[in-house]
Amino acid sequence: MIGELGRVYHDGEDIVTEGEVGDCMFIIQHGTADVIRNEEGEATVVDTMESGELFGEMAIVENTVRSSTVRARGTVRAITIDRKTFMRRIQEDPSLAISVLEVLCHRVRNLDNTIAHLKHQLDMLSGGNS
Amino acid sequence: MSYERTDDIPGADGGDGRQEPAPIEPEAIRILTDPNSWLSGGTAGSSSTSTETRAYSDDFRLSEGSRVAVIGGGPAGSLFAQFLLKTLNRTGTSIELDIFEPRNFDFCGPAGCNHCGGVVSESLVQLLAAEGIVLPDETVQRGIDSYVMHMDVGSVRIDTPLQEKRIAAVYRGHGPKNSEISNIPGFDQHLLQRATRLGANLRPQMVTSVDFTTGRPELTLADGRSENYDLLVIASGLNSALLSMVEQTGCGFVRPKAAKSFVAEFKLGADAVERHLGNSMHVFLLDLPHLQFAALIPKGDYVTLVMLGDKVDEALVNAFLNAEEVRKCFPERRPPPNICQCFPRLNVSQARRPYADRLIFIGDSGVARLYKDGIGSAYRTAKAAANCVSLYGFSSSDLEKHYWPACRKIIIDNLMGKCVFGVCHLIQKLAFARRSVLRMTEQEQNDANVVPRMSSVLWDVFTGSAPYKEVFLRTLHPVFIARLMWNLCAANLRIPTGKKPEVTAT
Numbered sequence: 001m002i003g004e005l006g007r008v009y010h011d012g013e014d015i016v017t018e019g020e021v022g023d024c025m026f027i028i029q030h031g032t033a034d035v036i037r038n039e040e041g042e043a044t045v046v047d048t049m050e051s052g053e054l055f056g057e058m059a060i061v062e063n064t065v066r067s068s069t070v071r072a073r074g075t076v077r078a079i080t081i082d083r084k085t086f087m088r089r090i091q092e093d094p095s096l097a098i099s100v101l102e103v104l105c106h107r108v109r110n111l112d113n114t115i116a117h118l119k120h121q122l123d124m125l126s127g128g129n130s
Numbered sequence: 131m132s133y134e135r136t137d138d139i140p141g142a143d144g145g146d147g148r149q150e151p152a153p154i155e156p157e158a159i160r161i162l163t164d165p166n167s168w169l170s171g172g173t174a175g176s177s178s179t180s181t182e183t184r185a186y187s188d189d190f191r192l193s194e195g196s197r198v199a200v201i202g203g204g205p206a207g208s209l210f211a212q213f214l215l216k217t218l219n220r221t222g223t224s225i226e227l228d229i230f231e232p233r234n235f236d237f238c239g240p241a242g243c244n245h246c247g248g249v250v251s252e253s254l255v256q257l258l259a260a261e262g263i264v265l266p267d268e269t270v271q272r273g274i275d276s277y278v279m280h281m282d283v284g285s286v287r288i289d290t291p292l293q294e295k296r297i298a299a300v301y302r303g304h305g306p307k308n309s310e311i312s313n314i315p316g317f318d319q320h321l322l323q324r325a326t327r328l329g330a331n332l333r334p335q336m337v338t339s340v341d342f343t344t345g346r347p348e349l350t351l352a353d354g355r356s357e358n359y360d361l362l363v364i365a366s367g368l369n370s371a372l373l374s375m376v377e378q379t380g381c382g383f384v385r386p387k388a389a390k391s392f393v394a395e396f397k398l399g400a401d402a403v404e405r406h407l408g409n410s411m412h413v414f415l416l417d418l419p420h421l422q423f424a425a426l427i428p429k430g431d432y433v434t435l436v437m438l439g440d441k442v443d444e445a446l447v448n449a450f451l452n453a454e455e456v457r458k459c460f461p462e463r464r465p466p467p468n469i470c471q472c473f474p475r476l477n478v479s480q481a482r483r484p485y486a487d488r489l490i491f492i493g494d495s496g497v498a499r500l501y502k503d504g505i506g507s508a509y510r511t512a513k514a515a516a517n518c519v520s521l522y523g524f525s526s527s528d529l530e531k532h533y534w535p536a537c538r539k540i541i542i543d544n545l546m547g548k549c550v551f552g553v554c555h556l557i558q559k560l561a562f563a564r565r566s567v568l569r570m571t572e573q574e575q576n577d578a579n580v581v582p583r584m585s586s587v588l589w590d591v592f593t594g595s596a597p598y599k600e601v602f603l604r605t606l607h608p609v610f611i612a613r614l615m616w617n618l619c620a621a622n623l624r625i626p627t628g629k630k631p632e633v634t635a636t
Contacts, residue, residue: 005255005265005273007294027259030267052264079296081256089257092539093510095217095517099261 005029006079009072018069022059024080028052031076036069048073054103060086061100190487190525192218192360196225198519199349199359200330201337201372203231204244204302206493206508207365208321211330212263213516219328221520227329228359230349232336235319239307244318244367245474246504247393247427247436249274249411250298252290253595254506265298269320271429272299276410277592279571280455281564282417286571287410288585288592295409297593299429306395306432306470317505340372342379347488360488361524363515365508367494368475381489384482386498388475392437392447394468402461403428412459413592415558418449422551423501425592426459435468438476438501476504480541485529490515497537500547502594510536547598550591553605565621570613583610 006029035047060083090096200207235242273295277288300317326332336352347362373385407428414424420441427434457463477498484496492515493508514536522528557563574582590596
């Protein structure tokens with residue numbers, strides 16, 4: 001336990017909450033967390049994140065509220081990256097932003113895959129019903 | 131669906147089975163890294179529109195098959211290699227990069243150690259994480275979440291604002307002399323492994339001389355063989371004999387001035403470390419001649435002592451260890467004999483002209499931050515050098531335009547740092563000043579409604595997280611000065627704070 005960085009979140013604890021104003025992003029040091037989106041009052045797990053993954057960057061880049069809730073599944077340890085530290089360093093070294101762009105690129109690519117998969121399933125269902 | 135990064139694996143496809151997208155054009159990355167290039171007509175730095183300049187500059191650019199030598203596999207060398215290889219991977223350029231590091235970081239004690247206190251600052255932990263370099267638990271010997279400042283007038287604990295462990299206490303090597311053998315990678319080994327995973331070749335050989343007579347760097351190795359490179363990056367720290375050799379080549383480089391520091395390891399056992407020091411770094415502002423700063427850093431079974439000053443010798447070390455404020459941090463108020471010690475040198479000034487055609491000095495060999503965050507300076511200079519080399523070139527003029535500004539920024543901030551440490555030194559000398567600093571900090575730490583102005587200044591001085599300029603400007607704030615003045619009077623007139631101090635006060 002002594003050689004650990006970050007803050008510990010217990011099973012079921014929210015690391016970020018949808019709709020909250022955020023001023024930092026997170027890196028999961030250890031554990032698994034669910035990304036949960038509320039649609040018409042119903043919570044849906046839209047993704048799962050593991051050690052080494054980064055989240056919460058949209059609130060830093062866009063200065064908006066959190067788009068989803070991230071909830072610990074089991075014990076999770078995460079480290080925060082302050083907006084101020086990150087933005088100040090980007091002013092000095094804009095190439096740091098490429099690291100976040102890479103994360104966003106992977107995310108867009110994965111979303112494309114998911115949309116394609118869901119559309120395919122929808123088409124199958126529509127075809128089956130007609 | 132996963133957002134996991136794949137930057138450890140060259141050519142990785144993100145895990146979705148799709149092909150890697152076409153490489154990004156260097157100009158696109160250059161625009162991202164130099165926003166001013168938009169304003170100057172679309173080209174930046176050495177990419178002059180002059181045909182003559184472009185032809186000259188091209189000779190100083192990396193292309194397919196170029197050879198780069200990095201002397202020194204510490205944080206500066208390893209991070210440079212990682213940043214350079216990652217950027218070139220994006221632009222689709224394949225080079226040969228050799229890291230010459232004869233030291234084996236898997237050895238315990240001095241043989242595998244880079245002789246340093248081993249603290250990765252709060253801001254650097256965050257920046258490395260943003261770069262995708264997450265420190266593994268087995269490398270972090272202890273997460274630090276607070277500082278305890280000890281003075282003869284009392285002690286006060288300063289907590290991190292987010293109650294989060296964001297400072298990493300690490301071993302640069304594989305642990306102190308005679309420590310237990312394990313497979314735990316030290317900090318330097320972790321970074322070096324990342325560099326080799328990205329494609330760097332680790333050459334465990336000593337470079338005995340460097341020659342530029344052919345116009346390109348020619349290295350002679352300990353076995354007598356010579357090798358030619360397109361670019362030489364020196365990240366060998368302060369103690370390398372190579373620095374003197376390069377000084378004599380007439381390239382204008384003059385090595386940084388250095389002062390002696392002291393680093394020692396004490397074995398207390400994990401329970402005793404937890405009981406006596408916890409997850410706090412303990413810093414000491416003691417009125418001892420020639421002592422600038424001293425700290426005890428808890429790490430697993432051990433405690434690392436770091437002492438900085440203008441003349442650190444055994445007499446000063448003994449005087450420090452016998453101080454009551456230090457003794458009370460050890461079991462039975464008695465520091466045990468240390469099991470590993472060294473007097474490493476640290477930069478107190480910058481190198482003159484840390485670059486030339488095909489030659490760059492990074493980390494401690496070039497420019498480093500005064501007294502604090504040497505690993506952070508290694509990160510900053512390594513990143514600036516890698517960006518310059520991969521996107522602009524490595525002629526002297528390229529480096530002056532795109533590498534030197536990062537060094538200059540550190541140098542200017544060090545001037546502010548001298549003022550900050552000058553004030554700290556004054557506080558060390560003046561008992562009434564120590565009482566006022568203690569009182570003001572205690573008030574802030576015990577009352578959540580008080581803006582922690584003194585605490586944030588002390589935090590950033592101790593952790594090295596913020597630029598010295600920012601710390602200095604914070605002390606000029608009228609509210610800071612007014613509260614300091616009030617506490618100066620109140621502390622010395624013994625007016626109670628109204629709340630019980632959380633830690634100790636004597």
